[in-house]
Every structure is written in structure tokens, then in C-alpha cells.
Amino acid sequence: MDGSKSDEDLWALVVTAEQQVARARADFYQNAGSRRAVLSAALRGSAWDRxxxxSFLEGLPSDVPTLLDQLVGISLSTGSALAARKAIxxxxxxxxxxxxxxxxxxxxPTADADDWRRLAELHLHLNDRVALRGMAARAEGSGDPEIREVGQDILDWLSEDS
Structure with missing residues (x-):
């Protein structure tokens, strides 16, 4: 620490920034004329935009249903999977x-084992046991041993949760 600002001063800057973000989100939510189009473009944009x-959709999720296709796609990405699941x-x-x-x-049908796992994690995050059981059954019949392993992991998750 350079000594010019106290810990309390630094924290006050964080709180001020959070307040500014909250005001900006509310203004965007209430006044943007093409909110969904802007959000859709942001989801395809830079890491900061995404x-x-x-984060916006997690806090104000009314636009989630119209953006689900993109959000499910993003739930497959390593860096943004958890944030996409939280938004959904x-x-x-x-x-x-x-x-x-x-x-x-x-x-x-075109997913590899990693994608299967992330999609299962999405259902798990949504507590959709019916969908998880369906995925496990499908995985059991796969010719790919890694996908069958994901299916077994799903069954383990379901048994832990019982």
C-alpha cells in the first residue's frame, strides 16, 4: 500500500462504484429502447461486455427468456459458464x-463430454432432476466412454441430493 489512502477510503471507493453501477443498470433497464438487442450484442461481445x-441479467432477469438460446450456448464456455447458469x-x-x-x-447430439458435463451442470444448477435423469439415461447408451462417465457422475449427483 502506498499510504495515500486508508483501507476505509479504498472501501468507500468500492461502495461508490457499486452505487454508480446500480444506478446505471436501473437507468438502462427503465429507459433503453432496444434493451434485448443491446444485451444480445453484449453477450456476443468482448469479455467485459459479456x-x-x-451480471445485469442475474440481477434483472426479465430478459432471460428471450436470450436463453445465447445463454445456454454461453453455459458451455469455460470462462462464463457459471455466470450464464446464474443468469438463467x-x-x-x-x-x-x-x-x-x-x-x-x-x-x-454434437456435444463432446465436456459439453455434456456443462449442460448437466446447467440442469443441476436449475435443480431439474427430471432433465438430469434423462441425460443420464442418454449418456448410458453412448458409444463414447467419456460421455458414459458423465452419465455416471450425473447419477452420483442425483444420489447425493436424495
């Missing part, structure tokens, strides 16, 4: 569950 959009889960799962299931099902 991170800001995911922030919306009432009853609103998004069937669409998430459909989008995951579309991904599975």
Missing part, C-alpha cells in the same frame, strides 16, 4: 425450464 450483460437460474425456473430442456436436447 460479463456485464450476464435468476429467472423463475418454471418460466424457462421447458425451453432450457429443449435447447440442451438440441446441443447433445
Amino acid at each position: 460479463g456485464a450483460a450476464l 437460474a435468476a429467472r423463475n425456473p418454471q418460466v424457462t425450464r421447458s425451453e432450457v430442456r429443449r435447447l440442451v436436447e438440441e446441443q447433445l
Whole structure:
């Protein structure tokens, strides 16, 4: 520490920045004319844009249903998977569950074992036991031993949660 600012001064700067972000989010939410288009572009943008959009959607999830396709896709990426799952889960799962299931099902035929795991983690994050059981059953019939291993992991998760 250079000694010019106390710990309390540094913390006050953090709090001020958080307040500014909250005000900016509220202003964007209430006044943006094409909010969903901007958020969609941000999800495809730089890491900073994507991170800001995911954080925004986690806090104000009303736009999540219209952006689910992108969010499920992002849930496959290493760096943003958790943030995407949190954004999806922030919306009432009853609103998004069937669409998430459909989008995951579309991904599975071309997914590798890592993608299977991330998609299963999405269902786990949403506490969608029905979808997890379905994935486990599908994985069991796979010719890929790594996908079968993901299926066994899913069954282990389900048994731990019982």
C-alpha cells in the first residue's frame, strides 16, 4: 500500500462504484429502447461486455427468456459458464425450464463430454432432476466412454441430493 489512502477510503471507493453501477443498470433497464438487442450484442461481445450483460441479467432477469438460446450456448464456455447458469437460474425456473430442456436436447447430439458435463451442470444448477435423469439415461447408451462417465457422475449427483 502506498499510504495515500486508508483501507476505509479504498472501501468507500468500492461502495461508490457499486452505487454508480446500480444506478446505471436501473437507468438502462427503465429507459433503453432496444434493451434485448443491446444485451444480445453484449453477450456476443468482448469479455467485459459479456460479463456485464450476464451480471445485469442475474440481477434483472426479465430478459432471460428471450436470450436463453445465447445463454445456454454461453453455459458451455469455460470462462462464463457459471455466470450464464446464474443468469438463467435468476429467472423463475418454471418460466424457462421447458425451453432450457429443449435447447440442451438440441446441443447433445454434437456435444463432446465436456459439453455434456456443462449442460448437466446447467440442469443441476436449475435443480431439474427430471432433465438430469434423462441425460443420464442418454449418456448410458453412448458409444463414447467419456460421455458414459458423465452419465455416471450425473447419477452420483442425483444420489447425493436424495
